[in-house]
Amino acid sequence: MPGMTQPEPPDDGTASGHTLAVERVGDFTDDDLNALCEATNAAIIEGGGFGWINPQGRVSLESYFRGLLLVPERQLFVGRLDGVIVGAAQLVRPPRNNEAQAFAAQLQHAFVAPYARGHGLARMITYRVEESARSLGYHVLNLDVRETQEAAIALYESLGYIRWGVHPAYARAGGRTIRGIHYYKLLQPGGRIA
Numbered sequence: 635m636p637g638m639t640q641p642e643p644p645d646d647g648t649a650s651g652h653t654l655a656v657e658r659v660g661d662f663t664d665d666d667l668n669a670l671c672e673a674t675n676a677a678i679i680e681g682g683g684f685g686w687i688n689p690q691g692r693v694s695l696e697s698y699f700r701g702l703l704l705v706p707e708r709q710l711f712v713g714r715l716d717g718v719i720v721g722a723a724q725l726v727r728p729p730r731n732n733e734a735q736a737f738a739a740q741l742q743h744a745f746v747a748p749y750a751r752g753h754g755l756a757r758m759i760t761y762r763v764e765e766s767a768r769s770l771g772y773h774v775l776n777l778d779v780r781e782t783q784e785a786a787i788a789l790y791e792s793l794g795y796i797r798w799g800v801h802p803a804y805a806r807a808g809g810r811t812i813r814g815i816h817y818y819k820l821l822q823p824g825g826r827i828a
């Protein structure tokens with residue numbers, strides 16, 4: 635519920651013998667872009683998230699991520715396990731013409747590669763995105779997931795996201811229509827939105 639006690643955000647550091655870190659990306663080194671593309675395709679192949687159904691060619695993925703850094707409304711955050719990028723998420727700000735929803739941002743395209751899951755990195759990435767949204771003055775963070783993304787549902791519900799609706803025709807994958815679960819979280823102390 636809004637205003638409920640939330641778990642404390644972890645500091646960047648070590649967990650389960652691994653070093654975890656999350657950062658906002660302003661530019662890519664070749665190694666980082668390579669690792670991000672590898673992690674993205676691994677997540678796509680495993681079947682969860684990011685919108686893509688089929689693995690993408692390296693040129694296409696590199697163009698996507700390089701282009702992403704040029705979009706003013708989007709911030710890209712990456713998670714590192716032992717220094718290597720293995721996951722990401724995007725904070726999406728509303729367009730300037732949307733004054734009526736200027737208080738709300740979106741968390742999109744969160745994923746952690748299958749080979750890096752279970753270390754708390756997605757939770758750390760989510761906290762970092764929330765922190766950035768809060769510092770930019772947003773009061774609400776919205777997100778949505780396919781109902782088949784059980785780990786993501788558990789993650790966001792454990793972090794206090796409120797399920798407010800179900801979209802019956804949200805996505806198509808594997809020849810079937812999949813429902814979408816929509817969530818929001820109030821970001822500011824006391825849950826106020828103005």
Ligand SMILES: CC(C)(COP(=O)(O)OP(=O)(O)OC[C@H]1O[C@@H](n2cnc3c(N)ncnc32)[C@H](O)[C@@H]1OP(=O)(O)O)[C@@H](O)C(=O)NCCC(=O)NCCS
Binds near residue numbers: 677751752754755786
């Ligand atoms: C959802 C996802 C990002 C979680 O990544 P992760 O780094 O393994 O998650 P974390 O280790 O930070 O887990 C944090 C919490 O999420 C929940 N969680 C994560 N994986 C889970 C699983 N397989 N089953 C149940 N709960 C799970 C748990 O509450 C967990 O806390 P705990 O370890 O203290 O029990 C990852 O599974 C993924 O990329 N899935 C496919 C893409 C996707 O669904 N993206 C989200 C929407 S676009």
